[in-house]
Amino acid sequence: MVESRLVMKFGGTSVADIERIRRVGRLVEAEVARGHRVAVVVSAMAGKTNEMVAWTDAAGRAAPGLPESDDEYDVVVASGEQVTAGLLAMVLRNMGVPAKSFLGWQIPIITDDAHGKARIEDIPPENLTALMDAGTVAVIAGFQGRTPEGRITTLGRGGSDTSAVAIAAAVGAIRCDIYTDVDGVYTTDPRIEKRAKRLARISYEEMLEMASLGAKVLQTRSVELAMAHRVPVRVLSSFTEPGEASADTGTIVCDEEEIMEKRIVSGVAFSRDEAKVTLFGLPDTPGVSSRIFSALAEAHVNVDMIVQSKARTADHANMAFTVGRRDADRALEIMREVQKDIGFEEVAVDADVAKVSVVGVGMRSHVGVAQSMFKALAEKGVNIQVISTSEIKISVLIDAAYTELAVRALHAAYGLDQV
C-alpha cells in the first residue's frame, strides 16, 4: 500500500454530466484502492460558469463605476463548483467510497479580497488531513475561497488548477494529478507536427515558458505555485482508464533536478495572439523609449518583444514591439497620442504575425542553440522580424503564414521527434 496523500483535479468537461462524474468517481476509487489518501478538486460542470457569468452581466455587474459588485459576482459564480462537489461526493459514496465535500469557506481556503481574481493566502490543512488520513475522500470545490472576513472569493478562470496545487502543497501530497483533455505535455502541438512526442517529464521553468507562450495545458499561476512549493504536478487525460495510470502516464512537471536526462530543447511553442507595432523615424534621443512604454503601461497594455534599429538617417531610429492582439487597436491609439509629443514619422500595426519559441533548460549550459534555430528557419526561407531571449527560451516573431513550417523545421532541427 502506498499510504501517501494524493490530490486529483478534474475540469469542467470531465464533470459535464452525471455519467462523466461517475467516470471521475471510478478514477478516484482506483487511486484509493492503491492506498492513496485522496483529495479531489473539481470545477463547475462545463457551461455552468458561462451561464452564471451571463446572468451577472445581465444583472449589471459590468456597469461603470461599480467594481464592488465583483464580490457578489463571486457569490453567484462559486455556486457552480459547489454543485459538482456535492454530486461527486454522492457518487463516490454510492460506489462504497467514503467521501465528504468541502467548499472554499469550509476548509477554509483563505484568500485576499481581490474578488474575481483572488490569491490564496493560507490553507490550514488540519480539516483535510484528518479526514483523508481517516480514509475519507475530500471532495473540494475548486476556484473558490473566502476572505478572512468570511466573504466568498473566486480565483479567476482556470483557478481550479491553482486550488488543486495549493491544496497539494498544504496537505503535503506526493503529487497533484491534473486530469485534462490532453494526455500530457508534448514537444509541440500534435495538430501541427504529427511526430510531436509526449514528454515524460518537464521542469517547472520550462512549463512556465511553454504555458506563457501559448501551450494552454496548465494555468501559469498553478505552475508558479507548484514551483514555489516544489509540488510535482502530473498532467494526464481524463480518458485514462481507471486504475491504468502508471508512472509512465501523462507528463510530470517537476523540479529540474528530478529530470535525469537533460535535453537542450524540450519543446517548440507558438502563439498567434500577438501583433507587431512598428514606429518609424524615432528621434534618437534619451528618454524616448521610456515615454513610449510608460504610456502603454499606464493603459495596462503588456509589451512582450522589443527591437530597435537605426533608420536610414543617422539621428533617427526605428522601433518594433509586440502586444497582445486584443490590445493592438488600443496600442495604436496610444502611439498616435504620443506621436505629437515625441514626433516620430509613422506608426504601423501588423497583426499577421506569429511568435515561435524553443524552450529548454539545457540552453543554460549549451551554446549554439540560437544559431541552429536561425539556420533551420533560414533554410526554409522564414524571415525573422524580432528576436527575444530568456535564460531557457528563444522566441522569434515571423510572418503568421510560416507558423506551421517554422514549428516543423525547429521540431526536426532539435531532434524532438526522437525524444
Add this chain to the structure above:
Amino acid sequence: MVESRLVMKFGGTSVADIERIRRVGRLVEAEVARGHRVAVVVSAMAGKTNEMVAWTDAAGRAAPGLPESDDEYDVVVASGEQVTAGLLAMVLRNMGVPAKSFLGWQIPIITDDAHGKARIEDIPPENLTALMDAGTVAVIAGFQGRTPEGRITTLGRGGSDTSAVAIAAAVGAIRCDIYTDVDGVYTTDPRIEKRAKRLARISYEEMLEMASLGAKVLQTRSVELAMAHRVPVRVLSSFTEPGEASADTGTIVCDEEEIMEKRIVSGVAFSRDEAKVTLFGLPDTPGVSSRIFSALAEAHVNVDMIVQSKARTADHANMAFTVGRRDADRALEIMREVQKDIGFEEVAVDADVAKVSVVGVGMRSHVGVAQSMFKALAEKGVNIQVISTSEIKISVLIDAAYTELAVRALHAAYGLDQV
C-alpha cells in the same frame, strides 16, 4: 420616516430571470425609500431547484441504504438560492441601493442536522441588524442554514417562507412581507367562487387551519413560527407596483387580538388529497382501534378524520378514516395485513372524496355554526360521510363530485361574499 426593520420574501417565480429580479429590486427600493431597514429573503430561480434535484437523483441520492447522502444533497441544492442572492444584491447596487448578500452559513442560520428538512435553532441577529441599521439591504439566501459543525443544511420545500419569518423574528422586524403569486388570502378559492373576498386580516390559528386544509398560500411551518414569535406576516402579490403597497394591500396574518371585527367563519377550505378507508364488521372489543392505528403509524401513514358506527349486528362496528391520497394503497395493504389478526369482514378504499371545512376563531364563542353548515349542505343534497371538528374548524368529508357545490353553498351560508 418609518425607520423600522422589514423583511421581504420573494419566491422562485418572482426571481425567475434577471428582468423579474430587477422588478424585485424596485419593490425593495420603494420600501427603503419609505425609511424601512430591509432584509430580503429569496428563493432559487424557478426551475433551478428541480434541475438540481434531478442531478442528485441521477447521482444516486435515492439509492437504498445511503441516507447520509442527504448532507451532500443539501450542498448541491442550496446553491440555487446563493445565485439569486448574489444577483439581487448586484441589481440593487446598480439601482443605487447599498446591498450585501448573505448565505445561511454567513449569518449564520444555525439548524439541526436533519439534512433536507432541517429546523432552525438559532439566528444570531448581530450581523444583519448592524448592516440593516447602517442603511444596507441584507439579501439573504432562503431555504438554507448550517449545522453547528459547519455543514450546509436545507429546510425542505417552501423553506424560504420559514427562513423569512425566522429572520423577521431574529431582527425584530415590524412585519414579514411574503410576495407570492396571489394577492392575499381569500374567503375561499376564487377559481371556484367568484364572489370570494380577500381577507384584510386573518389570525395565525385560522391561517394554520386554512393552510393544512389545502389553501396553499403559506407553508404551515412558517405560520407556526410566526405565531410562536408573534411576527405579523403579510401575503401580497409580487405584481404589486413598487411603492403602491399600503396598509390595505394583501392579507396580514396576525394575532387574533389585532383583528378588530371578529367573524364567526373566516373562510371555506377544501382538499381533494384525501382517501377514505372503510372497515366493515369490526369486532366491537377493546384494543381494536389501537391495533389499527398503531399499524398505520408504524408505516408513517397519517390518519386525519375518524368515525366509528355500529354495524347491523350488535357486537360489530364499522369504521371509516381518511388518509392522504398518496398513502391510500399503502393503507389498504396494511389493513389487509391486520385483517388476519383482527378479523374484520371487509375493507374498502374510496379516493373519490373531498374534505370541505369552515374555519373561524369566532366559533369559539358562537353556537350553531355546525348546524348551519349541515343545513346548508342538506339543502343542496350533499351527503356528509365523515365529520371532524376542532375548536375553530368543522370539516366534512363528501363525494368529490359535490366539492364546488358545497364550497359555494357554505360561502353563501356564512355571508362570506359580504366580508
